[in-house]
Amino acid sequence: MSTQKRIGILTSGGDCAGLNAVIRAAVHRAELTYGWSVIGLREGTQGLLRRPVDYQVMSLGMVDGAMLRLGGTVLGTTNRGEPFAYPMGDGTVRDRSDEVIGGFRELGLDALIGIGGDGSFAILRRLAQKAEIPFVGVPKTIDNDLGLTEVSVGFDTAVGVAVEALDRLQPTAASHQRVMVLEVMGRDAGHIALAAGIAGGADVILIPEIAYSIEAVAAKIRQVRSTGRNFALVVVSEAVKTLDGSGVTRAYHGGETRYGGIGSYIGDRISEATGAETRVTVLGHVQRGSPPSPRDRLIASAFGVHAVDLIAEGQFDRMVAWSNRGVHSVPLAEAIARNARVLPDDPLITTARGLGISLGD
Structure with missing residues (x-):
């Protein structure tokens, strides 16, 4: 594609093995195939709340094979501080969603990739809808309970x-x-x-x-x-x-x-x-906290590449998913709604x- 884009990427919710492999794959696909830059947002939405915005420009030199092997997330993550009901120091809660959206706008981002579970996706989707942010989700949860995907990043490890x-x-x-x-x-x-x-x-x-x-x-x-x-x-x-x-x-x-x-x-x-x-x-x-298993590295890599491709195709409000030995995408709202328990x-x-x-x- 001829138009250069700036893609934001963040990890949200509990950590798991394979998150860095997703980030690495997204950076490789965005830069090598489309000529886009990827902006890593630190500690999920917390980075977008800070002023100045807390972020890292992700380069190919940063996302080498060593990163593929790392557990956790180099960007950091959080499962606290819900932007629509943010806990304040005095015990009250405040809607800080506009500040998060403001951070996104300040960075001049064209789209956002969120790596998370059902709780994180519900919040990120609500933010995306409020601000008309083009958003794609990558499923990660060791519980493997997200709907419409046979496996999520972190489960195998x-x-x-x-x-x-x-x-x-x-x-x-x-x-x-x-x-x-x-x-x-x-x-x-x-x-x-x-x-x-x-x-x-x-x-x-x-x-x-x-x-x-x-x-x-x-x-x-x-x-x-x-x-x-x-x-x-x-x-x-x-x-x-x-x-x-x-x-x-x-x-x-x-x-x-x-x-x-x-x-x-x-x-x-x-x-x-x-x-x-x-x-x-x-x-x-x-x-x-373990280094990701080979299967988690493979799934995470496939998810990261496909998430960027969805942005290139203009397909948003979707989650990448794995089924029948292949990667595809599903409606994000349906994936959140269909909790996948053991039947x-x-x-x-x-x-x-x-x-x-x-x-x-």
Whole structure:
């Protein structure tokens, strides 16, 4: 294209592996194919709120192969400070969306690529609609719960970290005749627990989409013992509820509440029901900080290239997506609306049951 454009790119929400690979691919495609420049916005919309605007001109020299391997995001990210209800120091909230839009205008940007999940996309889409900003979304979430895409950036790496943890827990479980409980992330969906549990040889997988009973879990552990095996592996998603239907959460500084602790709850119940010695491991943010897996690097690269192509084609308010071994785009609003939880007929549910894995039901 003959007209040079300035494309903004930002990462928003929780970090994950593969974000830098998206940025790298977008810069390569924009500069090498279209002759455009890419402007990296620091810490998501926070960079657009600052004056002067906090940004970085991204050059090919900055986005080499080393960047492809980096976890996290070189631009920084945030999951706080919603522009339409920004928390102020005096405890009030204020609509600062016009300031964000002003920062975008100040940089003279022609379009924006946002790498985020459903929450980030909802905010970015609202900003884009208010200011008529040409916007394209790239899905990233270790939970893999965005609609209309088979996979999001970060999911494969998170599963790999969980599988590696199971590989390390198995020998020590066998050495001490223990039941090892591994708590993995998964805010509302059990995709990480399900995939990692199958790949890591778990005996029990508990996910928020399937109700469980401790007796069913205990029965599986007794069945494992009856075969002569002296240990068991249990994977539980952080969003699994207690038997009375309550989520297990922890309060953090500033009043923020997050999931955490269901692993210990399940471990105690297993010990009470079976007499087994249990140990609990909580992976937490270890799943976010790893260098991206080869598959995440590939998916992220394909997404970054396609996002720039969508801008070149004038296709906006869309999200890049992966299905049928290919990359395409879908309406952003539909992707946000269709939360992709684990369905009862999911092929991996069938696989788990076929392997004799207990899902607690």
